[in-house]
Amino acid sequence: MPGTPWISLTTDYGxxxxxxxxxxxxxxxxxxxxxxxxxxxxxxxxxxxxxAAVLAQTVAYLPVGVHVAVVDPGVGTARRGVALAAPDGLLIGPDNGLLPDAADALGGVTAAVELTNPAWLAPRVSGTFHGRDVFAPVAARLALGASLHEAGPAIDPAGLVRLPEPIVAADPAGFTAEVLTVDHFGNVQLAAAAELLDGLAPTVRVSAPAAAPLPAPEPVEQSASGRVAVRGRTFGDARPGGLVVHPDSAGRVAVAVNGGRAVDRLGVRPGDLVRISG
Known part of the structure; x- marks a missing residue:
């Protein structure tokens, strides 16, 4: 791939x-x-x-370039540092499941290498800061147009670590799906594709394992079988303070509160299961 002067950074560095x-x-x-x-x-x-979810949902909207991602609890261990080529960009980071979904969003992995060439790395590589000493210098060299295969030996893309598929189970009455992410606004994104909302009634029930109690003045229906929500297109399709289940901007099912935080209302976190039923 020719020189790509754009580099993106996605990390948990704060x-x-x-x-x-x-x-x-x-x-x-x-x-x-x-x-x-x-x-x-x-x-x-x-x-x-x-x-991985944030990266995969973002890279397709960035300029073609080199995308560095570092969420790396295994830094300094035997986990590999890798660079992946895809038709619409390059990805650099740890081989811990962080990169493959983003590679799929860029057209799929066409080549992969392990980052072992010492000439491409910092003179002294810290055991705890590979973002600075491994991934950033590799990204800079690739942005300048250096060949991916100079970074280290080729590896089989089939051997890349992938995260377990999130739980999504559909049935005639609705579906159950794992919470994938919670955004800054408290919207709860499920792993379910937005198409699973098709055919459900305009009013649905949202059931979560540990739903927080509603404030006393709030006139929103709730029962043992879940909370009533509008199946809508956007937040304003629910009345103020009401729940809405809608397709989000990434094509996933999301649960939101018009003017509030669905994560607080439902009392869930990533990995929990939420059921949407008609």
Whole structure:
């Protein structure tokens, strides 16, 4: 792939330390003309599934370039550092399940290498900061147009670590799906494809394992079989304070509260199961 002057960064590094700046600095020293897009640095610490979901839902909207992702609780262990080529971009990060869904969003893995060439890495590689010492310098060199295969030996894409498929189970009355992510607004994204909403009634029930009690003044129906929600297109399809189940911008089913936070209402977290029934 020819030089791609765009680099994106997705990490769980946070914004209170110098970790993100160090990665920017390494890239700027090696490829000063490269432009860097910060996707997010607020992935929950060590939450590989959340990072993988954010990355996969974002990369298709970024310029063709080099995408670095670091959510790496196994840093410094035997887990591999890898670079993946796809038709619409390159991905760099740990081989822990973080990258394959994003590679699929970019057209699928066409080549993969393990990052072992010492000439491409920092002179001294820290045991705990591969974002700075491994992934950032590799990204800069690839952005300058260096060959992927100079970074290290080819590996079989079929051997890349993949995260377990999230639970989605449909039945004639509705479906049960795993909570995939919770966004900044408290909207609960399920692993279910939005098409599973087709054919459900305009009013549905949302059942969660540990739904939080509603404030006393709130006139929203709830029962042992779940809470009533509008099946809508956007937040405003529910009355203020009401639940709405809708297709989100990533093509997944989401549960939201018009003017509130569905995650607090339902009392769920990623990995929990939520049932939507007609």
């Amino acid at each position: 914004l209170t330390d110098g970790f993100v700046a160090a990665c920017h600095g390494v890239i700027a020293r090696l490829a000063p003309a490269a432009r860097v897009i910060d996707v997010t640095h607020l992935v929950p610490p060590a939450d590989v599934r959340h990072g």
